[in-house]
Amino acid sequence: MADDRLLRETADAVLALDEPWPALVEAGLAGVGVPEEAGGSGGDLADAAVLLRAQGYHGAAVPLAETLLAGRLLAAAALPVPPGPLTVVPGRSARRVPWARRAHRLVVLDGDRVAVVAPDDVETVPGTNVAGEPRDDVTVRGELAAVPCPVTAGDVALRGALLRSVQLTGAMRRALELTVRHAGEREQFGRPVGRFQAVRQQLAELAGEAAVADVAVRAALRTPGDVFAVAAAKLNASRAAGAVADLAHQVHGAIGVTSEHPLGALTTRLWAWRDEFGGEAHWARRLGELGRVPWEEVTRTGGPPPEGATVW
């Protein structure tokens, strides 16, 4: 994508809509990050991240990350990417598959093979996360017309963690903005509550957690195949999500816990996304395993992905 600012502005305008999906498709944004040869709109992971941040920021209910993940997976397996919303099912039977019941096609990973499946060919038990987004248990019926695939379920889990991290940082940025604004507008005891030092300290705390997560996720986006970097990014994003949601609600007072208020669309996503593709504890264990020689590991990242990592 040539023009980062144009992409940002378009993404921002479209994702602020009530029903963004048709406009995303029309603007060609649903395929950003998927190679044109495969049927996508081109652009790299950094471009896709611009969209995902905007999606998080607006708390938009669209399967952008899922469609991106599925599209890149198909492109890696040299399969054409079908139109419409997609999602990856990491196995013949998988739990809490995001957006499965709304997907136009499901991309099923079965060991080292992959197949594109229509909704009619799977059994779906619906579930939702606390933000109301579909998270369905999926079982594939019958035989799969699968082809070899270089991307593993582990790769999908790692990439999913990175994409959720990006979405989280978008949502946290907006939660901070709403909270700062509210603290400046809401008056008690004859002045804006944001004049009280206790409240100001909470806002600084909120900003700090969000800022560190943001920088970590931006760094990890440069080495998306590096397990240590992505694990650290998701760990920080998930940790920050909880802190940001708590502080944002505290500063908002009761108005923040009403369904009309925009804060809820963000905090419910923070609570859901922080656990999806692994929460803090999951990635902490991975980091503990990987980091027995910690300084070398901490400073190594930022370079090229380790030997043998799948580039996709």
Place this chain on the structure above:
Amino acid sequence: MALPELEPAVLPPEAERLREEVRGFLAAARFEPRCDSWLTGADPAFSRELGARGWLGITLPVEYGGHGRSALERFVVIEELLAAGAPVAAHWIADRQMGPSLLAHGTPEQKRRFLPAIARGECFFAIGMSEPDAGSDLASVRTRAERTRAEPTRAEPTRAEPTPAEPTPAEPTRAERTPAEPTRAERTPAERTRAERDGGGWRLTGTKVWTSGAHLAHAIVVLARSTPSATRHDGLSQFVVELPSDGVTVRPIRGLSGEHHFNEVVFDGAPAELLGAEGAGWRQVTAELAYERSGPERFLSTFALVRLVCSVAPGAASGRLLGRLWALRQASLAVAGALAEGRAPELEAALVKDLGTRFEREVIDVARDRLGVEPDPVSPDPAARLLAQAVVQAPGFTLRGGTNEILRGIVARALEVG
């Protein structure tokens, strides 16, 4: 204002090559790794060794004895030294902030006098900001600066010796210099420069406290009130006083374990020279604080314990620390990159210090849980010694360089709340 978008800096290949050199040196160097080595681990000989290797004054220009390298190269060198727990306290303040500050505000003569010696690891500095009644409210400092001459107060010698235009002739290289060249403190009065003899035209009276390393320092930079009547921030200037000096008394203030790292420094009409412009002290100090707040020393003070926990008891707890450390380092790198581009990311620097120093504390609790030792400063077990150092220095982590409450105040102000 919204949250800034900090892009982490990418380290250039030359920085990574430098890292390998420093690691090679550290693997062979002999010292006991410690916690908080950048404030309490002073070893002048080690500092000179680093100077000889070209690892001090890295970003200073070559004509002033520096190495003309980038801020990111400096970042790599200092993070390696800190992670190893190397004894870097003696030169820390000179290398981190007085070098850049003298370069930005000093006269050509001051630069020639101090910068090459800083880069050699032979000139250590102390920071004279805090006073008994001026802590967080730094602008309330009472140390007075009075002129001793009516004429303009630039310390630059203009009569006795001709002033070469900047840049000045390069200092002799290491190879040309005899190894035992005396440092400033060892020189006879006849060898002192004119600025020193005249005291630079000012006298200081007042008391500074918590002055780290003043007992080892060859000079101290003092924030003092130069115009009594001016409003709080305007009447402040920075001064340099070489140590030891007439009219300056340095007394130890013992830390919690009886250790001597900070001091009370009393100025009783001590001769001083101006650093930078008169009345610009507040601006200069604020700029220094961005360097002071965002570096890797704000999250690596207890790294020796992280290393231990990760190797002895790897698991979710060690992983949590590593993930946090990785992110804080990226944030610190991002600030370093912004500073190198000439930006002054005050909010981000404050955030790095607030979160980084709290991480240093978190490390202690994980180490207490995972290492199965009690802190003991004289134990034969290095884990117990490291833990003791960390526990006792920990209160300082979130105080020095601006308390975390003050830092959060800075962040809230930058967010334009209310």
